[in-house]
Amino acid sequence: MNISAIKPFEYLIILVLIWLPTNCAISPKYRTNRVTRSPVIVVSTESPAGLDNAPVLQTVEGTASWYGPNFHGNLTANGEIFDMNKVSAAHKDFPLGTWIRVTNKSNNRSIIVRINDRGPYIGKRILDLSKRAAELLDFVNAGLTEVKIEVLRWGSLIMIPSPENPPIIIGPKH
Numbered sequence: 001m002n003i004s005a006i007k008p009f010e011y012l013i014i015l016v017l018i019w020l021p022t023n024c025a026i027s028p029k030y031r032t033n034r035v036t037r038s039p040v041i042v043v044s045t046e047s048p049a050g051l052d053n054a055p056v057l058q059t060v061e062g063t064a065s066w067y068g069p070n071f072h073g074n075l076t077a078n079g080e081i082f083d084m085n086k087v088s089a090a091h092k093d094f095p096l097g098t099w100i101r102v103t104n105k106s107n108n109r110s111i112i113v114r115i116n117d118r119g120p121y122i123g124k125r126i127l128d129l130s131k132r133a134a135e136l137l138d139f140v141n142a143g144l145t146e147v148k149i150e151v152l153r154w155g156s157l158i159m160i161p162s163p164e165n166p167p168i169i170i171g172p173k174h
Contacts (some may be wrong), residue, residue: 051099051112051152058151062126065104065144066134066158067119074116087136090117092126097155102127104137105146115155 068084076082078096094115103110113133120128124167127149131140139145 011066050104054152056150060149064147065126068131088130090119096154101150103148
């Protein structure tokens with residue numbers, strides 16, 4: 001086929017067909033291949049000692065939701081594998097690794113949880129909690145609840161290194 005004989009519209013179609021598969025691939029966060037994934041190096045997910053009595057650094061109130069089945073086993077924003085049966089949370093802006101106390105305002109139940117993912121991206125929700133966290137706060141059936149978030153320790157985690165995600169060194173060059 002002579003390239004000069006290709007009409008501009010046909011040329012555009014060819015470019016789109018080449019571009020589409022390379023730029024619309026599934027994000028690594030939503031891969032479903034759980035068997036061949038290399039292990040992720042995880043920092044402790046247990047609440048550090050003393051957080052129960054830690055001073056509150058910031059307070060935010062709003063609507064929280066929970067997520068689970070559709071994301072179970074997929075990567076979180078910090079590189080961990082999401083487990084809906086463990087306590088974790090997603091926030092749009094708080095640094096990954098931030099520890100927060102979440103209080104369900106309708107029943108006054110509270111838990112301490114670490115931010116390890118990004119979201120929620122629906123409406124004006126301010127927090128997405130794992131299914132287990134929602135169970136502990138007693139709002140799984142409702143799906144949404146009003147919460148008070150108290151920041152107890154700011155995180156600085158950009159990502160957790162693994163063979164697929166090598167560490168990023170930030171700082172002055174020596």
